[in-house]
Amino acid sequence: MKKITTAEQFNEIINNPEQSLIKFDASWCPDCRRMDMFIGPIEEKYNQFTWYEVDRDALPEIADKHEVMGIPSLLVFKEGEKKAHLHSANAKTPDQVTTFLDSYNA
Numbered sequence: 001m002k003k004i005t006t007a008e009q010f011n012e013i014i015n016n017p018e019q020s021l022i023k024f025d026a027s028w029c030p031d032c033r034r035m036d037m038f039i040g041p042i043e044e045k046y047n048q049f050t051w052y053e054v055d056r057d058a059l060p061e062i063a064d065k066h067e068v069m070g071i072p073s074l075l076v077f078k079e080g081e082k083k084a085h086l087h088s089a090n091a092k093t094p095d096q097v098t099t100f101l102d103s104y105n106a
Contacts, residue, residue, distance in 0.1 A: 074097065
């Protein structure tokens with residue numbers, strides 16, 4: 001997963017024609033660390049996305065703009081438009097994440 005560290009980089013990535021999946025997290029977040037333990041195989045399986053991560057605390061204006069109220073959250077972007085959003089309350093297990101990705105691709 002590639003790190004996004006600036007608003008300019010974020011905007012460039014989400015405006016691409018390819019699908020980008022962006023995980024919003026923070027270093028202090030226990031649920032984010034738990035997701036880190038299971039997300040690798042999911043990232044490999046769902047390789048139609050380019051995967052990125054954003055530290056919500058480093059870029060709070062980006063998180064606010066895209067309604068990231070809790071972390072970890074997964075957002076799918078394509079051509080500058082947010083196509084899907086898995087909110088933190090529903091992103092606690094591998095099954096929840098894969099169900100979200102399966103329903104998006106359906």
